[in-house]
Amino acid sequence: MLTKLRPYWSLIKSLQTGLLLSTGLAGYMSARCPVFNLGTMVGLGLSLFLSISGSTILNMWWDRDIDARMTRTKKRPLASGQIAPNEALRLGLLLSLLGVGLAVAMDALYGLIIFAGIFFDVVIYSMWLKRRTAWGIIWGGISGGMPILAGRVLGFGGFDWIGITLSLGILFWIPTHIMTFSMKYFDDYKAAGIPTFPSTYGFHMTRITIAVSSVFASLAMGFASFGIGMTIGYLRVLLVLSIGLLSLAAVSVFKPTERTNFGLFKYASLYMLSSMILMMV
Amino acid sequence: MKMSVLDRILLLVTGLLAAYQIAFGIDSSSTLPVIAYTISFGVLLVAGLLLIILGFDVLEAPAVVIVSTLIPLGLATGLVWQYVASIRVIYLVFVLIGLVAIIVTRSFPRKGILPIIVLAVVHGVAGMTIFLLPITLAVTGQAKPGFALVGIGGALIGVGGLLLAFLKSGKPILSQKFIFSVLPGLLLSMTLCFVIGFIIG
Numbered sequence: 311m312l313t314k315l316r317p318y319w320s321l322i323k324s325l326q327t328g329l330l331l332s333t334g335l336a337g338y339m340s341a342r343c344p345v346f347n348l349g350t351m352v353g354l355g356l357s358l359f360l361s362i363s364g365s366t367i368l369n370m371w372w373d374r375d376i377d378a379r380m381t382r383t384k385k386r387p388l389a390s391g392q393i394a395p396n397e398a399l400r401l402g403l404l405l406s407l408l409g410v411g412l413a414v415a416m417d418a419l420y421g422l423i424i425f426a427g428i429f430f431d432v433v434i435y436s437m438w439l440k441r442r443t444a445w446g447i448i449w450g451g452i453s454g455g456m457p458i459l460a461g462r463v464l465g466f467g468g469f470d471w472i473g474i475t476l477s478l479g480i481l482f483w484i485p486t487h488i489m490t491f492s493m494k495y496f497d498d499y500k501a502a503g504i505p506t507f508p509s510t511y512g513f514h515m516t517r518i519t520i521a522v523s524s525v526f527a528s529l530a531m532g533f534a535s536f537g538i539g540m541t542i543g544y545l546r547v548l549l550v551l552s553i554g555l556l557s558l559a560a561v562s563v564f565k566p567t568e569r570t571n572f573g574l575f576k577y578a579s580l581y582m583l584s585s586m587i588l589m590m591v
Numbered sequence: 592m593k594m595s596v597l598d599r600i601l602l603l604v605t606g607l608l609a610a611y612q613i614a615f616g617i618d619s620s621s622t623l624p625v626i627a628y629t630i631s632f633g634v635l636l637v638a639g640l641l642l643i644i645l646g647f648d649v650l651e652a653p654a655v656v657i658v659s660t661l662i663p664l665g666l667a668t669g670l671v672w673q674y675v676a677s678i679r680v681i682y683l684v685f686v687l688i689g690l691v692a693i694i695v696t697r698s699f700p701r702k703g704i705l706p707i708i709v710l711a712v713v714h715g716v717a718g719m720t721i722f723l724l725p726i727t728l729a730v731t732g733q734a735k736p737g738f739a740l741v742g743i744g745g746a747l748i749g750v751g752g753l754l755l756a757f758l759k760s761g762k763p764i765l766s767q768k769f770i771f772s773v774l775p776g777l778l779l780s781m782t783l784c785f786v787i788g789f790i791i792g
Contacts, residue, residue: 541614542618543613543614543615543618544614546613546614546625546629546633547610547613547614547636549629549633550610550613550629550632550633550636550637551636551637553633553637554633554636554637554640554641557637558641561654569645569648572644572645573641573644573645573649576644577640577641577644580640580644
């Protein structure tokens with residue numbers, strides 16, 4: 311049973327889904343803490359999990375041909391033929407529909423943002439732009455910012471500057487995450503014919519973009535956290551973590567190495583997770 | 592040298608303790624000590640995370656000497672500013688000059704013993720301050736007895752500094768393997784002493 315389920319589990323990229331889920335929960339709790347509504351939290355968690363998992367599976371379904379050409383991804387269940395494409399498509403659609411349906415049932419605006427996140431990610435980013443331009447990641451970033459915006463909107467009852475700033479924080483964080491990855495697996499992306507920032511603008515310009523983007527991400531997270539009313543102690547921790555991110559980004563510009571690049575990629579994920587935890591607690 | 596799971600756990604706990612101290616442990620201080628302690632524990636937090644991510648190889652970076660100096664300098668400055676008002680400004684000037692001297696001598700390496708002397712003097716004074724001041728305050732009743740733990744943390748920071756110095760000298764008295772095997776535990780013990788010392792002191 312477990313052996314049969316394992317390929318399906320890897321379809322949803324559990325770590326990435328978990329990180330995005332945590333941003334949605336943080337967005338909600340940033341508006342509602344310390345008020346804690348268990349029913350809403352469960353609904354929020356479930357709808358986000360289903361939607362994010364669904365869109366991830368749909369992306370995997372669409373990109374199965376390029377995954378098969380890349381060393382890093384050729385063992386993925388769809389690329390390696392462990393799961394039939396139609397089966398994955400049906401599962402992706404089902405999870406997405408369930409997620410959006412539950413979200414709409416909870417709150418129409420919340421549901422609309424969740425739907426927009428899936429649409430931007432699957433249709434605009436993966437299907438339309440990913441194979442055409444390196445700038446497609448902007449839309450990947452916008453869709454990545456949707457869970458935290460949706461969570462905030464659900465908690466606050468509408469759009470506010472904090473929700474927008476939080477999603478901008480994610481949007482600016484995405485390049486740090488994706489571009490360090492596309493430098494690490496430069497040959498893979500090149501073999502698959504996917505335009506990336508490193509292949510289009512070179513490594514140095516990519517590193518500068520990452521550094522600038524990290525500055526904006528840190529500023530956005532800082533402003534939003536201040537707006538939420540985060541305590542001074544937590545703000546200090548966030549400041550320290552942000553300085554760590556900016557320092558690594560600066561080192562990667564002035565003394566670039568493979569190791570620094572990998573460190574920045576990992577640190578960026580830890581930074582985001584830590585920021586979300588600080589907002590939640 | 593490959594980092595073990597236990598090492599990673601020890602470093603994670605070190606980072607969490609440092610984060611706790613930044614968030615909750617320094618609010619009662621005035622502005623300058625808060626900044627100084629934030630720098631010290633902030634370096635510990637980020638260093639712990641980077642060690643977990645990149646492994647012990649990160650210690651080979653030339654900037655480690657400069658960045659690791661911030662831990663004792665920040666702590667010593669905070670302590671002196673809080674408890675020895677009569678020399679706080681002189682001490683702050685010494686710390687700033689010392690830090691600049693270390694940055695200059697390490698950024699533009701030159702032959703001779705000047706970089707070593709600068710490092711030894713600045714680290715030595717800061718280390719002795721962290722070691723002796725809390726113990727003196729505890730013994731003389733100016734602080735609660737538990738505050739002496741901060742001094743013990745200061746002693747451990749000195750040991751850590753010595754180990755790193757051995758490592759960086761290229762001719763370590765102790766083997767690299769030994770230094771790496773004790774470093775995570777040492778960092779945790781040191782941070783634990785500081786955090787508990789500040790809480791109960």
